[in-house]
Amino acid sequence: MIIEAFSDHIKNFNADIPAIIVLSKWLREKLTKEPQDNVEKVLQTEISIMKNKRGIFLMIAKSESGKKLLESLYEYALSYDGHKFSRWVHKVKASDFN
Numbered sequence: 001m002i003i004e005a006f007s008d009h010i011k012n013f014n015a016d017i018p019a020i021i022v023l024s025k026w027l028r029e030k031l032t033k034e035p036q037d038n039v040e041k042v043l044q045t046e047i048s049i050m051k052n053k054r055g056i057f058l059m060i061a062k063s064e065s066g067k068k069l070l071e072s073l074y075e076y077a078l079s080y081d082g083h084k085f086s087r088w089v090h091k092v093k094a095s096d097f098n
Helices: 003-010 019-033 038-046 065-089
Strands: 048-051 055-063
Touching: 003 019, 003 038, 003 065, 019 038, 019 048, 019 055, 019 065, 038 048, 038 065, 048 065, 055 065
Parallel strands: none
Antiparallel strands: 048 055
16 A cells, blocks of 8 residues: 555656665655555554754664554665666667767
């Protein structure tokens, strides 16, 4: 449910933006506002967001299931970028590098 929500969200972004950046912005948005749906409720139950003096955000799992959720979202973002790269490689010809 949560990965599907992120998947729908990431489809609307420019291919030049790394999926990890999109994920961090999406999570920050979901964790800093009042929950509107089950996805946001689960995210806020499982993940905590903190900000240091420099303004850098850190997301921490509140439980073991929150840790697995963060890892799954991170792995999905990496695989999404890998899939984009793979599609790009298949379209490139050897003569494009000359």
